[in-house]
Amino acid sequence: MEITLNKKSSTEATIKISLKEADYQPKVEQKVKEYSKKADIKGFRKGHVPTGIIKNLYGKSILVDEINHMISHGLNDYINENKLNIIGEPLPNREQTKTIDWETQSDFDFEYNIGLVDEFELDLTKKQKINKYEIKVDKKVIDKTVNNLKEQYGDMTNPEVSEEGDSLYGSFTQAETELSSNGVVELKELGKKEGKKFVGLKKGDKVSFDPHKVLSSDAAIAQVMGIEVDKAKEIKGEVEFEVINVNRKTPAVINQAFFDKLFGKDVVKEEKDFMAKVEDSITKNYAKESEYLLERDIRDHFVEKVKIETPDEFLKEWLLISNEGKFSKEQIEAEFDLYLKELKWSMIRNKIAEMAKIEVKNDEIKAKAIESLAEQFGGPAILEQLGDKMDEFADSYLKANNGENYTTVYNQVATSKVYQYVIDNVTINDKKVSLDEFRKLTSK
Numbered sequence: 468m469e470i471t472l473n474k475k476s477s478t479e480a481t482i483k484i485s486l487k488e489a490d491y492q493p494k495v496e497q498k499v500k501e502y503s504k505k506a507d508i509k510g511f512r513k514g515h516v517p518t519g520i521i522k523n524l525y526g527k528s529i530l531v532d533e534i535n536h537m538i539s540h541g542l543n544d545y546i547n548e549n550k551l552n553i554i555g556e557p558l559p560n561r562e563q564t565k566t567i568d569w570e571t572q573s574d575f576d577f578e579y580n581i582g583l584v585d586e587f588e589l590d591l592t593k594k595q596k597i598n599k600y601e602i603k604v605d606k607k608v609i610d611k612t613v614n615n616l617k618e619q620y621g622d623m624t625n626p627e628v629s630e631e632g633d634s635l636y637g638s639f640t641q642a643e644t645e646l647s648s649n650g651v652v653e654l655k656e657l658g659k660k661e662g663k664k665f666v667g668l669k670k671g672d673k674v675s676f677d678p679h680k681v682l683s684s685d686a687a688i689a690q691v692m693g694i695e696v697d698k699a700k701e702i703k704g705e706v707e708f709e710v711i712n713v714n715r716k717t718p719a720v721i722n723q724a725f726f727d728k729l730f731g732k733d734v735v736k737e738e739k740d741f742m743a744k745v746e747d748s749i750t751k752n753y754a755k756e757s758e759y760l761l762e763r764d765i766r767d768h769f770v771e772k773v774k775i776e777t778p779d780e781f782l783k784e785w786l787l788i789s790n791e792g793k794f795s796k797e798q799i800e801a802e803f804d805l806y807l808k809e810l811k812w813s814m815i816r817n818k819i820a821e822m823a824k825i826e827v828k829n830d831e832i833k834a835k836a837i838e839s840l841a842e843q844f845g846g847p848a849i850l851e852q853l854g855d856k857m858d859e860f861a862d863s864y865l866k867a868n869n870g871e872n873y874t875t876v877y878n879q880v881a882t883s884k885v886y887q888y889v890i891d892n893v894t895i896n897d898k899k900v901s902l903d904e905f906r907k908l909t910s911k
Contacts, residue, residue: 468537470545478583478778482545482557484538488573491534498529527569538577546581554582554778554810555785582778582785589773589818595893597768599761600908602753603899604746612749613742617718620728624715629654629668634714639692641706650693652708657681668710675705753905760909761895762886769889770811777807816885823888827880832873835880836861 469485499521506516508524521529546553557579567575602608629635635652654662661681664674678688679702688699719725726735735741786799786806799806819825837857865873900908 468541470541472545472549472551474583476778477585478776479781480551480581480583481560482542482579482581484541484577484579486534486537486575486577491530491537494537495526495530495533498533499526502529531569534575542579551581552584552586554584555782556789557581558781558785558788580781580784582781584778584814585776587773587775587814587818589769589815589822591819591822591889591892593892593894595768595772596896597761597764597893598896598898599757599764600898600900600905601757602902602905604749604753605901608749608902609742609746612745613721614718616729616745617721617725618716620719620725621716622719624717626713626715627669629666629710629713630715631655631659631662631666632715634716635665635668635708635710636712636714637708637710639706639708641702641704643703644698644701646692646694646698646702646706648693649711650691651714652691668713670710670712673707673709675707677705678702756905756909760905761890765886765889766812769815770808773811773815775811775814777810779803779807782807782810816882819885819888820881823885825881825884825888827877827884831880832865832876833858833861836865836872836876839876840864 468487468490471483471485472480473483474480499518502521502525503516503518504514506521507513508516508520511517511520542557545551546557558581560578560580563576563578626633632655634654637649637652639648639650640646652665654665657665661676664676668674678692678699682688682691685696685699688694688702689696692699719728721738721741723736726741727733729735729741730744735744783796783799783803786803787794787796837860840857840860865876
């Protein structure tokens with residue numbers, strides 16, 4: 468078997484594999500003998516079928532299987548022995564394969580296209596500067612949070628007449644579309660102009676309106692009316708709304724009862740302590756968001772700065788073939804830049820892990836699983852309540868989905884270590900920004 472490499476460029480090449488009859492014939496003959504010993508063919512004793520009969524019946528399939536086996540192993544061995552840094556999978560030359568005559572040929576040539584990635588330089592020193600944005604927890608942010616908490620923990624009342632900011636529970640009807648459903652209209656979401664006709668209503672009052680003029684989308688109409696989106700699309704013109712109930716939420720008063728609802732009985736007794744706890748809670752919540760933004764910026768920084776030559780056209784073809792029927796050429800073209808960005812980060816991340824000699828231990832994977840499960844079950848307090856049971860939950864979770872959960876958590880721990888290694892080795896500039904500025908940064 469002869470294997471040759473033909474480099475078209477630094478990122479694309481072809482591997483040609485040539486087989487002579489002497490390369491595969493001994494193995495084919497051996498397979499024929501094995502078949503003859505196992506074959507159960509009418510007219511012959513089992514294990515005594517002449518090899519000539521086996522060749523007539525199964526010779527072609529044995530030949531194809533054996534050559535495919537040799538080609539597959541030869542290709543992989545060649546790639547590994549020559550340390551070719553391939554990307555994707557080798558793609559066989561399909562046009563060439565179609566011309567093979569398995570009945571008459573004795574020598575065979577196979578050609579594979581491969582994509583290559585050269586070694587790339589990665590500078591992980593203090594020369595690399597990345598900003599870490601932290602939200603300034605100012606009075607505006609604290610006041611907004613407190614107001615949200617007062618709304619959330621407020622008391623619900625049912626006044627006789629509606630006012631701005633109320634919500635109306637009622638029925639929606641339209642004869643043309645046979646609409647008949649119940650839902651809730653939130654006046655604060657309608658805007659002043661549209662919401663005027665819903666102010667001053669009491670139980671039993673009716674009002675007609677065009678939902679497509681009042682609400683932002685079919686999905687919003689469906690949610691308000693408690694119907695399917697397809698049904699919302701059918702609605703044309705005005706529908707009738709009859710008030711069943713007027714609901715008004717009165718913001719909670721800052722007092723001991725309010726403190727107890729939020730933090731437990733007598734944990735907080737004074738307003739200054741309440742405000743301090745709110746500020747601490749905001750700081751912790753936004754610290755997580757700040758970390759997520761930093762990780763995104765680390766990815767973007769290195770994907771942009773590190774020069775990695777990629778075989779783009781090869782990758783597009785490989786994506787199309789390996790996902791045959793799932794994506795069109797147009798879809799792959801539209802999403803390719805995003806795919807390429809993720810691919811480059813994956814290569815950079817793997818190189819960082821190699822540089823840092825990152826290892827992930829089983830106890831770290833289990834600890835991460837317990838942490839994730841605790842968050843799903845309601846936070847750290849659940850750890851105390853369940854005790855050793857959390858270990859059992861974590862073990863079951865990691866074994867589920869044929870081990871895929873274990874792989875997922877392993878990757879999470881490894882990636883977290885990669886980010887920490889980067890943070891420890893580059894220059895991180897801390898910058899304080901307002902909440903609005905932070906939101907703009909995260910929306911980029």
